[in-house]
Amino acid sequence: MQSQEEKFESLIEGIVANGYGVCDDFLSSEEVTMLNARFTERFDDGNFKEAGIGKQSEVHQAKEIRGDKILWLENGTTNIAERILLDKNQAFINYLNQTCYLGIVDAEIHFAKYDIGKFYRRHRDTFQAQKGRILSVIYYLNNHWQTENGGNLLIYTQENNIEKTISIAPLAGRLVCFQSEKLDHEVSETFRERLSITGWLLNV
Numbered sequence: 525m526q527s528q529e530e531k532f533e534s535l536i537e538g539i540v541a542n543g544y545g546v547c548d549d550f551l552s553s554e555e556v557t558m559l560n561a562r563f564t565e566r567f568d569d570g571n572f573k574e575a576g577i578g579k580q581s582e583v584h585q586a587k588e589i590r591g592d593k594i595l596w597l598e599n600g601t602t603n604i605a606e607r608i609l610l611d612k613n614q615a616f617i618n619y620l621n622q623t624c625y626l627g628i629v630d631a632e633i634h635f636a637k638y639d640i641g642k643f644y645r646r647h648r649d650t651f652q653a654q655k656g657r658i659l660s661v662i663y664y665l666n667n668h669w670q671t672e673n674g675g676n677l678l679i680y681t682q683e684n685n686i687e688k689t690i691s692i693a694p695l696a697g698r699l700v701c702f703q704s705e706k707l708d709h710e711v712s713e714t715f716r717e718r719l720s721i722t723g724w725l726l727n728v
């Protein structure tokens with residue numbers, strides 16, 4: 525089994541070489557179970573909101589672009605499951621700052637739920653007023669995900685000026701990290717409920 529430091533290193537290697545990194549089992553199955561339970565609890569509280577794409581007036585229009593429902597996490601949460609996630613994310617930030625001098629000073633992180641038939645069309649994470657987003661991080665929580673469930677993250681990269689599409693399944697425990705400013709990506713239509721926690725590491 526890889527140590528946490530080895531996991532950080534493999535993510536960084538990917539980011540440096542290709543703009544994105546993927547790490548399986550970044551969260552243990554126990555951590556995934558706790559986070560799934562917490563996710564359900566918070567969803568059932570009824571505070572998730574349909575995600576927007578910027579200005580409030582565009583929520584209607586946003587539905588054609590993205591269909592997820594989200595809830596932002598609070599930095600100071602004392603909930604055990606949320607703390608595990610935030611503390612692991614902070615450990616990654618500390619490692620990135622120490623080894624790559626990224627100057628990350630904050631993070632914004634939300635739960636995201638895509639119901640059947642939902643998607644997030646091709647976009648970049650630094651549109652509009654999303655200032656300071658250096659890296660996007662996505663923690664997936666979906667046990668037993670099958671190819672036919674769809675819902676892959678598609679990342680578009682350039683190789684010798686030719687566009688290449690990387691397809692990544694939202695498997696439980698997997699962390700994907702990519703340069704927010706550089707890479708177009710999308711969530712393809714999901715045919716099963718799809719749960720994740722998405723964050724942005726900020727330098728402002």
Ligand SMILES: O=C(O)CCC(=O)C(=O)O
Pocket residue numbers: 636644649662676677694709710711720722
């Ligand atoms: O859930 C994913 O795989 C990607 C989500 C995404 O691109 C976003 O929330 O900006």
Ligand SMILES: [Fe+2]
Pocket residue numbers: 647648649660709
């Ligand atoms: Fe995105």
